[in-house]
Amino acid sequence: MRVALVGATGRIGSAVATALAARHEVVGGSRSAGVRVDIGDAGSIKAFLKEVGPVDAVVCCAGRPRWGPMADLTSDDYLDSLREKLLGQVSLTRQAISHLRDGGAVVLTAGLLSRYPMPGSTAPATVNAALEGFVRAAALEMPRGIRIVVVSPGRVGNPGTESHPRTPPSEVALAYVEAVEGAMTGSAISVGRM
Ligand SMILES: NC(=O)c1ccc[n+]([C@@H]2O[C@H](COP(=O)([O-])OP(=O)(O)OC[C@H]3O[C@@H](n4cnc5c(N)ncnc54)[C@H](OP(=O)(O)O)[C@@H]3O)[C@@H](O)[C@H]2O)c1
Incomplete structure (x- = not known):
């Protein structure tokens, strides 16, 4: 399969690139590496998909929502988080449909904080x-057998290197491979723990 991967240089994305490259052709991009793309900019997504060409899967491992006490965050902090990670991936999904081959797949990234907040x-x-809700509903409207799945990782990192237990990126990457190669749609795959 030919796979477009957004966020291919990140902690999760680079492990996903390695795991997928074992069996697939991966075309990676981000704001500063590979085929340039900023998911916060609909025009940039359009140019990215055009440059990449027809694909069997579009995978996104990008987006950085703001952290901080609710009392300290501003409305702009919330808007920035929604604009990039949520609307960026929604826009990527909607634009990807016309670039995906029949039976293709969109794989997005959410996170276990949706269900296990702190x-x-x-x-x-x-x-x-919101991303998990989007994927459940979008699956009902995807044409030509195209599937959509969201991966929701817990804390990701190399065990022993940080204060909290983390799931290694290589293990998280297997969920993305399963999402690309499997048959599921409308689902959130949980991987790791908080
Ligand atoms: N790490 C965790 O513990 C964890 C847990 C649960 C969920 N997640 C989610 O998983 C995703 C990836 O996390 P990560 O830890 O791998 O992040 P990361 O190490 O910061 O990597 C992010 C990747 O996405 C690219 N990127 C960032 N903003 C982008 C944008 N607007 N458009 C296109 N590419 C962009 C970055 O490259 P450039 O800077 O070059 O654009 C980089 O390749 C995020 O959505 C995060 O919320 C992470």
Whole structure:
């Protein structure tokens, strides 16, 4: 399969690129590497998809919602979080449809904070829950057998290197491979723990 991967240089995205590249052709991009794309800019997504050409899957591992106590966050902090990680992935999905081959797949990234929040996580928890809802509903409207799945990771990192237990990126990446190669649609795949 030919797979377009947004966020291919990130902690999760680079592991996903490695895992997918074992069996598929991966075309990676981000704001500063590979085929340039900013998911916060609909025009940039359009140019990215045009440059990449027809694909069997579009995978997104990008987006950075704001963290902080609810009392300290501003409306702009919430709007920025919604604009990039939520609306960016919604826009990527809607534009990707016409570039995906029949039976293709869109794979987005949310996060377990949607269901297991912690203090300071109101913006990511909101965005992640909205993404899971979007994917459940969008699956009902995807044409030509195109599937849509969202991966919701817990804390990702290399065990022993940080204060909280984390799931290694290579393990999280397997959920993306399953989403690309499998048959599920409208689902959120949970991986790791908080
Ligand atoms: N790490 C975790 O523990 C964890 C847990 C649950 C969910 N998540 C979610 O997983 C996703 C990736 O997390 P990560 O930890 O891998 O992040 P990361 O290491 O910061 O990597 C983010 C990747 O996305 C690209 N990117 C950032 N903003 C972009 C934009 N507007 N348009 C296009 N590309 C963009 C970055 O490259 P450029 O800077 O070059 O654009 C980079 O390749 C995020 O949505 C995050 O909320 C992460």
